[in-house]
Every structure is written in structure tokens, then in C-alpha cells.
Amino acid sequence: CITMFIWSVWSVVLLLTSLVAAKDGDVRAGCSTAVNDLVYIVDGSWSVGVVDFDKTKQWLINITSQFDISSHYTQVAVIQYSDTPRLEIPLGKHQGGTELIRAIQSIAYLGGNTQTGRAIRFAVNHVFYSSQRASQVKNRLAVVVTDGKSQDDVEDACMEARAQGITIFAVGVGNEITTSELISIANKPSFTYVLYAEDYTTIDRIRDSMEQRLCEESVCPTRILVASRDEKGFELLVGMNIQTKAKSIPGSLVSETAYALTASTDITEKTREIFPEGLPPSYVFVATLRLKGSSSKLTFDLWRVLSKDKEIQAAVTLRGKDKTVTFTTTSITEKEQRVIFKTAKPATLYDGKWHQLKLLVRPHQVASFLDDQLIHAATLEPVELIYINGETQVAKMTGTDITVPIDIQKLRLYCDPHQSERETACEIYSVVRPIHCNIHNSHILFEFKIFLINFKTLRLYTTWLYNISLSV
Numbered sequence: 001c002i003t004m005f006i007w008s009v010w011s012v013v014l015l016l017t018s019l020v021a022a023k024d025g026d027v028r029a030g031c032s033t034a035v036n037d038l039v040y041i042v043d044g045s046w047s048v049g050v051v052d053f054d055k056t057k058q059w060l061i062n063i064t065s066q067f068d069i070s071s072h073y074t075q076v077a078v079i080q081y082s083d084t085p086r087l088e089i090p091l092g093k094h095q096g097g098t099e100l101i102r103a104i105q106s107i108a109y110l111g112g113n114t115q116t117g118r119a120i121r122f123a124v125n126h127v128f129y130s131s132q133r134a135s136q137v138k139n140r141l142a143v144v145v146t147d148g149k150s151q152d153d154v155e156d157a158c159m160e161a162r163a164q165g166i167t168i169f170a171v172g173v174g175n176e177i178t179t180s181e182l183i184s185i186a187n188k189p190s191f192t193y194v195l196y197a198e199d200y201t202t203i204d205r206i207r208d209s210m211e212q213r214l215c216e217e218s219v220c221p222t223r224i225l226v227a228s229r230d231e232k233g234f235e236l237l238v239g240m241n242i243q244t245k246a247k248s249i250p251g252s253l254v255s256e257t258a259y260a261l262t263a264s265t266d267i268t269e270k271t272r273e274i275f276p277e278g279l280p281p282s283y284v285f286v287a288t289l290r291l292k293g294s295s296s297k298l299t300f301d302l303w304r305v306l307s308k309d310k311e312i313q314a315a316v317t318l319r320g321k322d323k324t325v326t327f328t329t330t331s332i333t334e335k336e337q338r339v340i341f342k343t344a345k346p347a348t349l350y351d352g353k354w355h356q357l358k359l360l361v362r363p364h365q366v367a368s369f370l371d372d373q374l375i376h377a378a379t380l381e382p383v384e385l386i387y388i389n390g391e392t393q394v395a396k397m398t399g400t401d402i403t404v405p406i407d408i409q410k411l412r413l414y415c416d417p418h419q420s421e422r423e424t425a426c427e428i429y430s431v432v433r434p435i436h437c438n439i440h441n442s443h444i445l446f447e448f449k450i451f452l453i454n455f456k457t458l459r460l461y462t463t464w465l466y467n468i469s470l471s472v
Contacts, residue, residue, distance in 0.1 A: 031278070032066060033278070034219060038064070038214075039143070040076070040078045040079065041144045042079065043116070043145055044109055045114040055203060058204075060078065066215065071095055077089050089107075113151050116152065116181075120154065128140055128164070140166045147173040148177060158186075167193075167217055168187055170193065172197070173199060173203060212280070212281070215415075216232050219277035222234060233284075233415050251288075252288065261395050261404075268401070271306075283413050283415055284358065284361070284423060285316060286411070289357065289406055291318070301316065302395060304317075304396065305392050306390040307387040316328075316357070330386060341368045358370075362417060367420075409427070
């Protein structure tokens with residue numbers, strides 16, 4: 001079938017890539033090379049039926065195709081359950097994508113009642129426990145797919161799973177599911193670990209979301225504290241040691257702290273230390289910065305990931321002369337691919353004031369924003385995994401290791417592409433307006449209080465002068 005052919009071709013590409021990397025002494029990393037034990041726990045009760053169960057199997061095949069199935073990377077197991085769980089595919093039994101596809105396709109529909117808790121406990125005590133490489137596995141992931149309320153308790157089994165470091169995703173299908181039960185099954189926050197499909201016919205609509213979230217779990221282990229929640233991603237101010245290497249200065253608001261990079265500030269770290277599992281297929285790059293003096297006229301890489309041979313794997317390049325922003329990434333057909341954003345809007349980035357630059361990167365598209373305003377969106381060709389044996393750098397003159405002096409307040413890479421909608425530029429004073437920013441945001445509220453204090457002081461001073469003039 002077409003899926004098997006595509007997976008076979010992709011497996012050959014990964015094999016050739018690994019051979020070339022080994023020869024060159026370099027290593028590529030990304031979602032496909034993550035070291036996972038991935039267990040699917042699939043509802044096979046009477047409410048599903050043969051036809052919809054076949055659709056579930058195809059969905060599993062589609063989701064799993066993003067991973068390299070081998071003893072070195074991702075191993076997959078499948079449990080089908082109704083009254084009792086049945087181990088259809090043990091962990092590590094199939095060491096290739098083609099074998100795994102055939103095994104999933106051959107699973108026969110079970111039928112019966114819905115004992116979800118029992119199936120989860122079976123996965124914890126028997127399937128994950130049986131892994132032959134437990135000490136090497138970095139991520140233990142379970143995906144529970146169900147279309148109805150369980151006839152047994154799920155909470156104790158899920159608590160046991162989480163206690164053993166197993167991350168559970170809950171996928172609810174149809175209108176017979178119980179939201180509270182899905183939330184009990186899944187890890188928190190529920191908006192990340194619970195997914196819904198209208199029915200089995202439309203389950204493939206959540207394929208991209210499921211793939212992205214599994215990938216986030218594989219390559220984005222760290223979390224960034226944002227407002228009242230955590231977001232998966234990379235806090236580059238911390239990871240790149242900018243806070244310790246650069247001098248702190250006042251930021252865009254009184255409540256913000258920024259850092260001044262000088263020509264003698266070298267922001268260079270090993271990529272393996274920053275992105276140990278590579279980059280996710282979708283991410284949001286956010287930088288709040290200020291370009292002053294000659295820096296606003298130079299061409300430099302605000303952020304770049306280099307191979308050990310100094311080849312660019314990913315970069316955001318600012319060109320002061322042209323007033324443009326360039327995004328560079330890998331390509332499976334060319335040495336690299338570049339997108340130049342050269343509309344009128346990027347020009348304000350070089351005006352010596354604070355601005356927020358944001359890039360939303362997806363597998364087939366990249367979009368750029370300046371202070372929450374869309375600059376441009378462009379298509380991308382399929383990308384290659386990045387090499388992680390090189391270096392990651394900040395504010396470097398293109399083609400050299402010379403640091404360009406800039407002021408930087410925020411430098412983050414979020415793994416969830418939807419964070420682009422939540423990450424507003426409210427820290428930029430010119431963007432602070434009621435229709436756009438939440439006045440209850442703490443730092444905006446602080447600025448507003450400062451304004452009121454100053455206004456009251458000015459009013460009192462004016463009244464005092466007026467009274468003096470009357471007395472004279």
C-alpha cells in the first residue's frame with residue numbers, strides 16, 4: 001500500500017542519513033530519532049465495531065510514521081481491550097516501520113465491554129515493565145483511544161502510571177465519552193494531553209495535533225513558566241547563559257529586565273546542551289530586542305544553530321541595510337532553504353526602540369510577526385533533522401564569531417505552535433492598548449499604577465502652584 005511504500009522510503013532515507021552522519025562524526029536529532037517506549041491502548045469494545053476499529057488502526061499507522069522504529073529509537077506496543085486487555089504487539093517485537101504496519105493491520109477486532117482502567121494497569125505492570133531497554137528510554141508514552149465511559153475505575157491505574165514516569169494522552173471519540181474521565185486518565189494540563197474526535201470517520205483530523213504533541217513530549221522536556229501555566233519549550237536566556245554573561249539593564253517596561261550584549265560578550269553553547277533531541281517540527285521563536293547605533297545597520301544572525309562544520313541548520317538573520325528578516329532552515333533536497341521577509345513592516349525593527357519579533361514555524365510554512373502584526377507567511381519545503389554536534393549562537397555577525405552589540409529582553413523557543421496566539425507583545429509599550437492586551441496582566445497593571453501615581457503627583461503639584469499664585 002502507499003503508506004507502506006512511503007514508510008519504506010523514509011526508513012531508507014533515515015538509514016542513509018545515519019550512515020553519512022556516522023562517517024562524518026556528526027549526529028542528527030529530532031522527533032523521528034527520539035528514544036521512546038510508545039504504547040497504544042485501544043478500545044475494542046462492542047460500541048466501536050469492525051469498520052471503525054479498522055479506521056483506528058490506520059490512524060495508529062499514520063501517527064507512528066513520524067518515528068524511526070528500531071531498537072535505538074522508538075519502540076511501539078499495541079494493546080486492544082474490552083473486558084480484558086490483549087497484547088497485540090509487544091514492545092520491541094518489530095524493528096522496522098514496514099513490519100509494524102503489517103502487524104497493526106493484522107490486529108483482529110475483539111468486541112466486549114469497556115474496562116479501560118484494567119487495560120491501563122496491564123500496560124503499566126506488564127508492557128512498560130517488560131521493556132528490554134528501560135534504563136536507556138527517555139520517554140515512556142501511552143495513548144489511550146476510547147469512545148465510551150469505562151465500566152471500571154481508571155484513576156488508580158493512571159496514578160500508578162504517572163508515579164512510574166509514564167505520560168498518558170487520552171483520545172476521546174464520539175459523543176458517548178465522559179470528559180471528566182478523559183481528564184482523569186490524561187496527564188495535566190488537559191488541554192495538552194486530552195484530544196477529541198467527532199467520530200472515527202473524522203479521527204484523522206486530529207492527526208497533526210497528536211503527532212505534534214507526541215513530538216513535543218519527545219524533544220521538549222523543559223518547561224517555560226508563562227502566566228499561570230507552564231509551556232514546553234526552551235528558555236534561551238537561561239540555556240544560553242545570557243543572564244550570567246551579559247549586563248542587566250532596564251527593559252521595555254519598568255517591570256522588565258533586559259541584557260546588554262557587547263562586542264566582548266560571547267553567547268555560544270553546544271547545541272547538544274541546548275537542543276539535545278533536536279528541534280520540533282513546529283515551534284515559535286520569540287525575541288524581544290532593541291537595536292541601537294551601528295547595530296541597526298549590520299547584517300547578523302540573531303539566533304543560529306550550526307553544524308560542527310559551521311553549516312547553518314537554523315537561523316534568524318537581521319539585515320539592517322535592507323531592513324529585512326531572513327529565516328534559514330534545512331532542506332531534504334538542498335543545502336538549505338531561506339525565506340526573506342522584506343515588506344515595509346520590518347523596517348521599524350531597526351528604529352532603535354524595543355520590538356518583539358516572532359516566527360511561527362510549521363512543517364510546510366513559516367510566518368513572521370513584528371509587535372503582533374503579521375509581516376508575511378511563506379511556504380517551506382520538507383526539512384531535514386538538524387545536527388546537534390555543533391554550536392548554537394546568539395547575535396553573531398553572519399559568517400563570523402564576532403558578537404553584534406544588542407539589547408535583548410526575551411529569547412524563547414516554544415514547542416507548541418498555538419503559543420503564537422498566546423504570546424502577545426504586551427511588554428512593548430507602544431502595543432499596550434485595551435483591545436489587544438489584558439490590563440490585568442501583572443506587568444501592564446504595574447505600569448498603569450506607575451502612570452496613575454505620576455498623574456496624581458502632577459495634579460497635586462499643579463494645584464500647589466495654583467494656590468501659590470493666588471496667594472501672591
